[in-house]
Amino acid sequence: MEILGMGYVALFMLIGSFLGRILGQLIGVGGDVGGVGIAMLLMVVTTNYLKSKGRPLHKNTERGVKFLSAIYIPVIVAMAARLNVVGALRGGFVALLAGGVATIGAMFLVPLISKLRKTND
Amino acid sequence: MFQAALESFMGADHLIIAIALVAFIMLITKKISKMLGEERIASALAIITGLILAYIGGRTTGGDSGLADVYIFGGASGLGVGLLGGSMIRDYTIISTAYGVKTENLKKAGPIGVISLFIGVIFSFIVGALIARILGYTNPAEITTIGAGAVTFIVGPVTGTSLGVSSDIIALSVAAGLVKSILTMIITPFIADLINLDNPTAAMVYGALIGTTSGVAGGLAATDKELVPYGAMTATFYTGLGTLLVPSVGFLLMRMLFA
Structure with missing residues (x-):
């Protein structure tokens, strides 16, 4: 059943969200800290474990998960359509410069830091 | 009569309207990218289209949720584009992508x-x-x-x-x-x-x-x-x-x- 795949993802999201909120309380910033990351981590570990035990998800269950991954980009398009683009432009020079330089600068740190790992190998 | 039907139509099924809109954007941008011979950029084009629509929505409504503030797309209550592109569905689909990770x-x-x-x-x-x-x-x-x-x-x-x-x-x-x-x-x-x-x-x-x-x-x-x-x-x-x-x-x- 395809719905089992959707439930499989939902289960990890709920566990992650709960653990993320506990983490948020523990470090005192409130909210959900890293819930999505925790959920993904748990799902990777569980899925790989099931495969290694020779008990991967049923084909139909897998189709439910694959469906969600397939609508991921359309969801991102909808997300883009509801952003406050007008507000970003209205922020003026300070906002453009602060946000812009931080972003582009960070992007050029990517190859530097990725390389760090390679030289450690 | 037609007027009343149209008004009531625009007030219903916001999520479905949002899905249809996004499907339409994906279709058009896919076609454009194929025409340009650069299928790789289809997603980028679709996302940029979304941003442009968000700009137009923000301009016309004066709200801060882009297209989601436009009545037919769910209004500011967030049942259409706001729901589809909101953090709940976004996180749900992002998590699903972890399935293929080693x-x-x-x-x-x-x-x-x-x-x-x-x-x-x-x-x-x-x-x-x-x-x-x-x-x-x-x-x-x-x-x-x-x-x-x-x-x-x-x-x-x-x-x-x-x-x-x-x-x-x-x-x-x-x-x-x-x-x-x-x-x-x-x-x-x-x-x-x-x-x-x-x-x-x-x-x-x-x-x-x-x-x-x-x-x-x-x-x-x-x-x-x-x-x-x-x-x-x-x-x-x-x-x-x-x-x-x-x-x-x-x-x-x-x-x-x-x-």
Whole structure:
């Protein structure tokens, strides 16, 4: 059943969200800290474990998960359509410069830091 | 009669209208990218189309949720585009992309990912704060808040509120964060080759350095679908780390430097 795949993802999201909120309380910033990351981590570990035990998800269950991954980009398009683009432009020079330089600068740190790992190998 | 039917139609089925709209955008951008002989850019085009619609929506309604504020797309109540593109569905679909991830790829990039998170938050904060200082802001709390906005548009207002700055500075910090998120979506596919963003390790480093979940999710989606889970996984810890570090250590540092 395809719905089992959707439930499989939902289960990890709920566990992650709960653990993320506990983490948020523990470090005192409130909210959900890293819930999505925790959920993904748990799902990777569980899925790989099931495969290694020779008990991967049923084909139909897998189709439910694959469906969600397939609508991921359309969801991102909808997300883009509801952003406050007008507000970003209205922020003026300070906002453009602060946000812009931080972003582009960070992007050029990517190859530097990725390389760090390679030289450690 | 027709008028009444149309009005009632526009008030119903917002989510379905949103799905139809997004499907239409995906169809058109796919066709355009095929015509251009560059199918790779279809997602980037679709995301940029979304941003343009958000701009038009914001302009016409004066609201701050882009197209979602337009009545037929769900109104500000957020049952249409607002629901489909909201954080609940976004996170649900992002998590599903982790299904194909191999454990060994994560292990390989784990430590460097954590280091990148700290570097990413500190770098964005310092850059944002310095620019605020250069452009004439002198109050350490205000400098910290604008720097926090350069981390993400959530860290900005959280920091500003805890430091008690005025609401126009908070709005500025949100704008800086939005610029970051939108810019990331747009330029990532075009800059990917230049920064060697073509493997899981680089994607994890990238997610941890940039950190804006929506920007990273959109940027990687437009670059290479396979890389999405790796970047998304690290990016999701970034805002949390930012809300932890910036209002505390970050503010102390700014007060030391600029008070």
